[in-house]
Amino acid sequence: MGLELYLDLLSQPCRAVYIFAKKNGIPFELRTVELLKGQHFSADFAQLNPLKKVPVLKDGDFTLTESVAILLYLTRKYKTPDHWYPQDLQARARVDEYLAWQHTALRRNCLQTLWHKLMLPVFMGEPVAPEMLAATLAELDGSLQLLEDKFLQNKAFFAGPHISLADLVAITELMHAVGAGCQVFEGRPKLAAWRQRVEAAVGAVLFQEAHEVILKVKDSPPADPTIKQKLRPSILALIQ
Numbered sequence: 001m002g003l004e005l006y007l008d009l010l011s012q013p014c015r016a017v018y019i020f021a022k023k024n025g026i027p028f029e030l031r032t033v034e035l036l037k038g039q040h041f042s043a044d045f046a047q048l049n050p051l052k053k054v055p056v057l058k059d060g061d062f063t064l065t066e067s068v069a070i071l072l073y074l075t076r077k078y079k080t081p082d083h084w085y086p087q088d089l090q091a092r093a094r095v096d097e098y099l100a101w102q103h104t105a106l107r108r109n110c111l112q113t114l115w116h117k118l119m120l121p122v123f124m125g126e127p128v129a130p131e132m133l134a135a136t137l138a139e140l141d142g143s144l145q146l147l148e149d150k151f152l153q154n155k156a157f158f159a160g161p162h163i164s165l166a167d168l169v170a171i172t173e174l175m176h177a178v179g180a181g182c183q184v185f186e187g188r189p190k191l192a193a194w195r196q197r198v199e200a201a202v203g204a205v206l207f208q209e210a211h212e213v214i215l216k217v218k219d220s221p222p223a224d225p226t227i228k229q230k231l232r233p234s235i236l237a238l239i240q
Helices: 012-023 043-048 067-077 089-102 106-123 130-152 165-179 189-202 204-215 225-239
Strands: 003-007 029-032 056-059 062-065
Touching (some): 003 012, 012 165, 012 204, 062 067, 067 165, 106 165, 106 225, 130 189, 165 204, 189 204
Antiparallel strands (some): 003 056
16 A cells, blocks of 8 residues: 545645645545544544544555654655755754744644634634634734744745745645635735745645635535534634
8 A cells, every 4th residue: 555645625734745745746545534524533533543633644554643744754755855844954944943833823823713713603603702803813913923024034935045844834824814714915015925936836736726625615514513513622622
């Protein structure tokens, strides 16, 4: 059995893994796990990943979870072009710096924005207090400012003149907020120009393919009561 990737392109880390594998011509079998149907809570999936999360990589008898670990595994196994995870000590450190920061900052902000602005009221049928939504959007704005001022600065990409894993992870996060209806690039010409460079480096067709699900998530029908009951505890724990 070859490489298998268990993904749902609703998930921002899954999109990063999917784009990276496709862009670098890495052959894999896509195993779709539909999060909004609660498929990650099934007994079969829990055997594969007791964390009950995607993405998951299965390479023969070897199973790996956590998106950053998966991306690094793919760079090393398939010897992808150096710019993704540079050999240069300081350029690699810049990639590592962003990947270490984003977990509890931009990723959290974009995830909360999607759920507070769109998914809780529309998909789950649960109102969100205006004060909570305002606080969420203010935190997102703060992270966007840090993204520009600290990580991007006046460079083409986060680690220098070429796209890296840091850029890929960041853009997939930001598209979560775009899917929620936030104009995150409006009034931020530096960030908007970076987004265009990232999309060009990835390829417009692949970029759109990977983000089709999140850009259409606003059209999701309300959750079935059984699914809602199954998802609610994990969703609330994730976004609070």
